Amino acid sequence: MNLRIGIDNCKPGWEIILKQIGVSYTLFSLSDKILPEEFSVIIITESHTLEENNEIRKFLNAGGAVLFSDDSISNISSCRTKKVHYLCSQEKTPFSEVGLVDIFSTIDISTSKEIDQVDKGLKIFSMEPGINLVLPYDINELILNTASRRKKFYADRKELPSEIISQVSKGKLRKIVALSLEYLHQKRDLPFVHLWHQPFVDKNIFIFRLDTDFCSQKDADEMYKICRKNNISATWFLDTDSDNKLKNYASMEDQELAIHCDKHFVYNNFEDNYDNIQKANNKLKSCGINAIGFAAPFGDWNPSLDKALQKLDFKYSSEFALNYDDLPFFPNYNNKFSDVLQIPIHPISLGRLHRSHFTEDEMLQYFLGIIKEKAISGDPVIIYHHPHHKHFDIFDKIFQYVNHENFENMSMKDFSKWWKQRYLLQPVFKYSDKRISTEYNSDNTFIKISTEESYIITKKGDINIDKINLKFHSNPTIQKDLQRARKFHWRDILYDIETKKGKKSFR
Numbered sequence: 001m002n003l004r005i006g007i008d009n010c011k012p013g014w015e016i017i018l019k020q021i022g023v024s025y026t027l028f029s030l031s032d033k034i035l036p037e038e039f040s041v042i043i044i045t046e047s048h049t050l051e052e053n054n055e056i057r058k059f060l061n062a063g064g065a066v067l068f069s070d071d072s073i074s075n076i077s078s079c080r081t082k083k084v085h086y087l088c089s090q091e092k093t094p095f096s097e098v099g100l101v102d103i104f105s106t107i108d109i110s111t112s113k114e115i116d117q118v119d120k121g122l123k124i125f126s127m128e129p130g131i132n133l134v135l136p137y138d139i140n141e142l143i144l145n146t147a148s149r150r151k152k153f154y155a156d157r158k159e160l161p162s163e164i165i166s167q168v169s170k171g172k173l174r175k176i177v178a179l180s181l182e183y184l185h186q187k188r189d190l191p192f193v194h195l196w197h198q199p200f201v202d203k204n205i206f207i208f209r210l211d212t213d214f215c216s217q218k219d220a221d222e223m224y225k226i227c228r229k230n231n232i233s234a235t236w237f238l239d240t241d242s243d244n245k246l247k248n249y250a251s252m253e254d255q256e257l258a259i260h261c262d263k264h265f266v267y268n269n270f271e272d273n274y275d276n277i278q279k280a281n282n283k284l285k286s287c288g289i290n291a292i293g294f295a296a297p298f299g300d301w302n303p304s305l306d307k308a309l310q311k312l313d314f315k316y317s318s319e320f321a322l323n324y325d326d327l328p329f330f331p332n333y334n335n336k337f338s339d340v341l342q343i344p345i346h347p348i349s350l351g352r353l354h355r356s357h358f359t360e361d362e363m364l365q366y367f368l369g370i371i372k373e374k375a376i377s378g379d380p381v382i383i384y385h386h387p388h389h390k391h392f393d394i395f396d397k398i399f400q401y402v403n404h405e406n407f408e409n410m411s412m413k414d415f416s417k418w419w420k421q422r423y424l425l426q427p428v429f430k431y432s433d434k435r436i437s438t439e440y441n442s443d444n445t446f447i448k449i450s451t452e453e454s455y456i457i458t459k460k461g462d463i464n465i466d467k468i469n470l471k472f473h474s475n476p477t478i479q480k481d482l483q484r485a486r487k488f489h490w491r492d493i494l495y496d497i498e499t500k501k502g503k504k505s506f507r
């Protein structure tokens with residue numbers, strides 16, 4: 001039995017998600033015979049002909065599992081379109097842990113009475129007969145969406161922090177697809193196997209990013225001291241315009257140096273972006289600093305910025321206006337993939353918490369909360385700070401926490417290198433007589449195997465699933481008043497005006 005996902009049209013948004021999840025997948029055609037032994041799940045994203053739909057029905061009747069999405073919905077159920085801003089998962093469903101998902105687009109609502117709601121909040125349902133799930137969104141379009149807007153983040157207090165970030169919660173959509181595939185495998189009584197998305201088996205990675213805009217040498221030194229004291233290798237994105245002490249950074253030990261900007265601005269055209277970044281690059285090179293990474297001012301992203309980064313041979317960049325709280329991916333626009341790896345981070349910085357009147361202790365608790373949440377869900381922890389906002393004590397405590405708990409500190413550069421080799425893998429997973437065999441060309445990429453109650457993250461090889469020590473799935477709890485983060489607040493407008501003014505002053 002092949003543990004492989006088949007997809008009827010591998011549009012770039014789907015390719016991004018399937019690569020992030022790390023499943024074995026391939027394009028298939030409905031004009032060929034499709035067998036449940038050949039595909040553990042097939043994904044249908046297109047509207048098909050009557051004959052092709054018959055093939056899908058035969059596959060379902062033979063015990064195959066199908067995930068319907070994108071343009072396929074109108075084929076299988078009567079529906080109406082509805083504009084939604086966000087969806088929120090229900091309690092006690094296979095999707096409970098997802099929480100809030102920002103869509104800001106239209107979705108297909110089924111008007112059929114014969115559907116089985118799997119998660120009413122997320123509008124995910126299943127049809128008779130056979131093993132299937134329907135995701136009534138245009139996943140491809142949503143993943144490729146590049147719009148941004150101010151969004152608030154949940155915290156256990158009245159006033160919530162906000163930032164201008166990707167309009168669509170792409171990381172949540174990736175999670176919905178991963179949970180759907182896992183659910184469909186379980187319904188077929190098959191293990192769900194995929195490449196693990198971190199380089200360690202039992203540890204979460206911790207990446208610490210610093211943007212040095214308007215940072216005095218004293219603040220940089222203080223931050224560096226705290227990093228060294230706790231053995232933290234941070235990735236410093238340098239602002240070369242406001243800083244005449246770049247040589248100071250070059251002498252730092254065990255820290256990665258990358259580029260933030262020369263002028264603190266992202267332009268809407270290739271030439272200005274190219275000139276600005278090249279200027280910063282030349283200043284760093286004259287100090288002996290060779291940067292391969294970039295993080296844009298304000299987390300802004302646009303295709304002309306990406307083109308400039310490609311031309312200047314940058315290996316990775318990190319912009320929360322494009323995506324946040326997600327796994328790395330190669331952006332796609334004009335139907336082409338960029339070769340600059342995008343590394344999403346958690347976008348709320350201490351500066352945003354300060355603006356929302358968090359006390360020192362509330363700031364620490366906010367970051368510890370994010371770190372704990374990501375440790376439970378197995379996601380990489382990537383947070384950032386501006387040394388000129390000081391509060392070094394908070395980071396001293398955060399570093400002590402990650403050193404004490406099960407975290408492995410990494411630089412963005414090392415994570416990007418590891419991710420790129422994972423990206424190239426084309427794993428093959430087979431299953432028979434309770435044994436999983438794995439085939440891919442890497443010794444430092446692990447696999448995750450999930451069954452209905454439990455999971456394991458382990459080395460590749462020939463694995464008897466009855467003989468391994470599986471861990472029980474954790475049950476992440478989501479707050480009951482999550483939707484509070486999507487209620488309008490007058491401060492949202494105030495902060496938008498502040499951002500606009502702030503950007504103008506740099507131009």
Ligand SMILES: [Zn+2]
Pocket residue numbers: 211213260264296297298
């Ligand atoms: Zn900045």
